[in-house]
Amino acid sequence: MCGITGFIDFNKRSSETTLRSMTDQLVHRGPDDSGIFFEESDHAQIGLGHRRLSILDLSALGHQPMQFKDYTVVYNGEIYNFREVAALLEEKGYKFKSESDTEVLLKAFDCWGKDAVNHFIGMFAFVLYDKNQDEVLLFRDRAGVKPLYYYFKDGCLLFGSELKAFHPHEAFKKEVDHDSLALFLQYNYIPAPYSIFKYTHKLEPGHFLQLDLKNRDLKKNKYWDVVDFYNKPKIDISYEEAVEETEKLLMSAFQYRMVADVPVGLFLSGGYDSTAVTALLQSQSTEKIKTFTIGYEEEAFNEAPEAKKVADYLGTDHTEKYCTAKDTADILHKLPHIYDEPFADNSVVPTFLVSQLARTKVTVALSGDAGDEIFAGYDKFNRSVNFTQKIPELAQSIMSGAMGLVSPDNIPILNKKYNFSTRYEKMREIWKHKSPSLAMKIISQFITEQEARKFLSQDFQNRKTYFDIEAELNGGNDALNKLLAIDYKTFLLDNNLTKVDRATMAVSLEGREPILDHRIVEFVSQLPSHYKIRNGVNKSILKTIVHKYVPEEIMNRPKKPFLAPLTVWFKDELKDYYLEYLDEARLKREGIFTQDVVNLRNSYLSGKEVNHQKLWNILVFQLWKEKWM
Secondary structure, three states: OEEEEEEEEOOOOOOHHHHHHHHHOOHHHOEOEEEEEEEEOOOOEEEEEEEEOOOOOOOHHHOOOEEEOOEEEEEEEEEOOHHHHHHHHHHOOOOOOOOOHHHHHHHHHHHHHHHHHHHOOEEEEEEEEEOOOOEEEEEEOOOOOOOOEEEEEOOEEEEEOOHHHHOOOOOOOOOEOHHHHHHHHHHOOOOOOOOOEOOEEEOOOOEEEEEEOOOOEEEEEEOOOHHHHHOOOOOOOOHHHHHHHHHHHHHHHHHHOOOOOOOEEEEOOOOHHHHHHHHHHHHOOOOOOEEEEEEEOOHHHOOHHHHHHHHHHHOOEEEEEEEOHHHHHHHHOOHHHHOOOOOOOOOHHHHHHHHHHHHOOOOEEEOOOOHHHHHOOOHHHHHHHHHHHOOOHHHHHHHHHHHHHOOHHHOOOHHHOOOHHHHHHHHHHHHHHOOHHHHHHHHOOOOOHHHHHHHEOOOOOOOOOHHHOHHHOOOOOOHHHHHHHHHHHOHHHHHHHHHHHHHHHHOOOEEEOHHHOHHHHHHHHOOOHHHOOEOOEOOHHHHHHHOOOOOHHHHOOOOOOOOOOHHHHOOOOOHHHHHHHOOHHHHHHHOOEOHHHHHHHHHHHOOOOOOHHHHHHHHHHHHHHHHHO
16 A cells, blocks of 8 residues: 655656655655656656555565556555466566566556456556556556546646645646535535546546647546446346355455455444454454454444444454544544545544554554445435335425425424424425435435535536436436445545545555455446345345354344544534634635524534534535645
């Protein structure tokens, strides 16, 4: 696991000094080694920077940038099947001097060209300079586990694992993109391919950029898309056969992600996803696997006791830590550095703390991320379908029309309920359009588009995102499978994977998401949806597998979100943050937010039933702006 950055400067105004400064911005991603490549060709200056966290082949033979023939690469990630790929290449006459997957990557490209990526099982973001072809390639893995940003303006391309790497380069202009800011307020993250800065993008998963150095032509190409697998005919097998095949794929994926030359552990929340990873791996290991959990004194948020029950039953080497409001206060001002693009998932604090805890004993940690998105674990899937398909369309039209005639503020008793006006407007829109995918998009918004227009002083364009791809999913998909495909390309990517990558890398810990093995994704996407939610049970396939290893009575309990008790703490111990950063005079002076934000803050602090996430999103942006602007 590493950090990569660099530039292709057609103006030839860059330098090795600038490249080193950019590279050093990512020291947390790779504290073990650093390297740069700088060359001036006839067409441009090429700068590649690398920070290394040594996981495989800890020797100097794994140093990057790495070169082979006319190729030079900087690479972040892991190719878990690198030994199998190396064996294929050895059959073709290639020889290897290291145990590094980077060397395998280079020689795979020499052998197969761009098709090499199709041989890889792994997570990766890499930039490959091909001197012979006068081109630069930027690749991102199929799921987007590893990040890759790029900035292209006025003859200069910058790239990096994180935005902070761009700031030392004089070509980078920090201009906030207000359309992206509006997206952030709505979702608490900025959906790909957009970014908080103008001319700056996230490379989408399963894509690569191809830059021709001769004519400066930058093309974006797609090599993998989960939609293609959802669009395939559904596999005609029994539920029992589906469970058996899924378990085989899970075991293979989990064992691949234990490959490392450093200690490996697991995040364990006690839910089905992390328990699946822990149970299957512990069943194949004679040594106790190290597991880590964060807990809270606030019972409504505390999963630590359930995690400990699972750990005790499976016999892992378990470590837990309880998080307090003081821990959160200590972390708050670090968040804009860790998440150098505004990011407001309210589990960033426990995710950082569990990463910090794990780093005291291991260098690699596996998580259960993607179980909900692949196997249909979220209640939002049920609600999106039930709201739009279990109620007659005529009834939906009548209810939506009637709601448009009555302001939610004028409905007695109900208007005092938690977040009532927002929920009222959401339901009106859902019943107006009668689309499950649009329903999930609306449910996913903490701040609606209409509210964002009230909160922001400047107007914005509401951009299309991967929430709007229902038309790409063919008729072989029912509503649930369409929702799963959309969620894979939105919430999973830009919320959950972003959260874990930045939190783990902030403490130089490699995070791995074994359920995101593309073989699992490809298989499960081709299963009928009634295998995923079966007899009213969400995530049925995964639960059936887990119950082979852990008794159902240990697992069966109400699902608790992996969240920090921010709603509680910001009314008491952390109240001053809202008073300072959402101060009326300050907001008026800065000119970004309106008086409506102050009114919302005052309602929340006075004890009214306000959705705290709205304020948290705005506070996070304020903290980010103070750090970076």
